[in-house]
Amino acid sequence: MEAIAIDSNRTCFQRGLRDGMPIALGYFAVSFTLGLAAKNAGFSAFQAMIESLTNNASAGEYAVFSLAAVGASYWEVAIMTLVTNARYLLMACSLSQKLAPDTPLRHRMLIAYDITDEVFGISIAVPGRLNPWYTYGAMSAAIPGWGVGTFLGVAVGSILPLRLVSALSVGLYGMFLAIIVPPARDNRVILGAALLSFAASFAASRWQLLAGISSGVKTIILTVVIALAAAILFPVKDEEGASKS
Amino acid sequence: MNIWMYILVSAAVSYLIRVTPLVLIRREITNRTLRSFLYYVPYVTLAVMTFPAIVEATQHPIAGLLALIAGIVLAWKGGSLFLVAVICCLVVFVSEWFLI
Numbered sequence: 001m002e003a004i005a006i007d008s009n010r011t012c013f014q015r016g017l018r019d020g021m022p023i024a025l026g027y028f029a030v031s032f033t034l035g036l037a038a039k040n041a042g043f044s045a046f047q048a049m050i051e052s053l054t055n056n057a058s059a060g061e062y063a064v065f066s067l068a069a070v071g072a073s074y075w076e077v078a079i080m081t082l083v084t085n086a087r088y089l090l091m092a093c094s095l096s097q098k099l100a101p102d103t104p105l106r107h108r109m110l111i112a113y114d115i116t117d118e119v120f121g122i123s124i125a126v127p128g129r130l131n132p133w134y135t136y137g138a139m140s141a142a143i144p145g146w147g148v149g150t151f152l153g154v155a156v157g158s159i160l161p162l163r164l165v166s167a168l169s170v171g172l173y174g175m176f177l178a179i180i181v182p183p184a185r186d187n188r189v190i191l192g193a194a195l196l197s198f199a200a201s202f203a204a205s206r207w208q209l210l211a212g213i214s215s216g217v218k219t220i221i222l223t224v225v226i227a228l229a230a231a232i233l234f235p236v237k238d239e240e241g242a243s244k245s
Numbered sequence: 246m247n248i249w250m251y252i253l254v255s256a257a258v259s260y261l262i263r264v265t266p267l268v269l270i271r272r273e274i275t276n277r278t279l280r281s282f283l284y285y286v287p288y289v290t291l292a293v294m295t296f297p298a299i300v301e302a303t304q305h306p307i308a309g310l311l312a313l314i315a316g317i318v319l320a321w322k323g324g325s326l327f328l329v330a331v332i333c334c335l336v337v338f339v340s341e342w343f344l345i
Contacts, residue, residue, distance in 0.1 A: 026327035054256035064255045081258040087287035092266035112264035166304045167338035173299040174316045174333030176291040181320030197292035223290040231281035
C-alpha cells in the first residue's frame, strides 16, 4: 500500500506507457505476420483487427486462424484457445498476488484484458505492489501496436511478393522460440519437454494413423500428455511455477 | 462456420482465462501437480506448434530449417522477442534468394 501512496496514478501510468513503447514496436511486427495468417483463413482486415483487440494472444490467435482456415468447429476453437492461452491462467494467478488485496474488482477486470507475456512480464517486475495504472500505461502503448499491425498484415499483405510473405510467416515461430528457449536453456526439464514436443509433433505430422485428426486436436493431445507427464515426473518446486513465467 | 462466431468464442475464452484467477483466486494454487502442469503447458504447446510447422511455412523447407536454427541460437544467447522474430524472417528472406 505504501508503494501506491508514494507514486501517483499519473506517474505510474506514464512509467507504464514508457515501458510499453518497445513492446508496441515488437507487437507491430509480430502482429503483421499474424495478419498474414488471418488473411489465409479468410478474415477481413477489420475482422482480424477485432480478433487481435479482443484476444491479445499471439499463439492463441494463430491457432484460431489455423482452425478457421480449415472450418473447425467452435468447440475446437474454444478448446484450442484454452490450451494455447493456458499460461495466462498461471500469469493471472501470479498477478493476483502482486496486486494489493483490496484492489477493486473493476481494476482486476481491466488488467485481465491484456495479460500477455510482455505486459505481464513488466507488470510483475515492478517493485512492491502493482499499481493498476502502470499496467494501463503499458496497455495503452501495446494494444494499438497489436491491433494496427494485424490490420495492416491483412490489408497490405496481399500486395507483398510471395518471397516476402514466406519470410514474414516465420516471424511468429521466431517469437515462440524466443519464449521457449531461454527457460529451456536454464531448466533441463523444460529443455527435455520442448525437445520431446518437437519430436512428437513431427512424428504426429508424419504418422498415417493420425492423418484424419486435425492438427489442432493433435496439439491439444500432445500438450496435455507431455505437460502432464512432466508435471508428474518433475513437479516444480514451490519457488517456481506461479512466481516465474 | 461464421468468422464473427470464431472471434466471439476465442475472445470470450481468452478473457475468462485471464479474469477468473484475478477475480476469484486471492491465494496461490497449492496443488503441486496442477501448478506444475500449468507451468509446463506454455513451453510444450509452443514447441508442438513451432515444429515442424516452421519448416512447412516457407517456400523452401531448408529456409525454414535455417530460421529454426538461427532462432534457437539467438534466443539461447538472450535475444529479445522482437529481435528473434525479425532475424528469423531475414534468414528466410536471404536464404530463399539462393534456394529458389
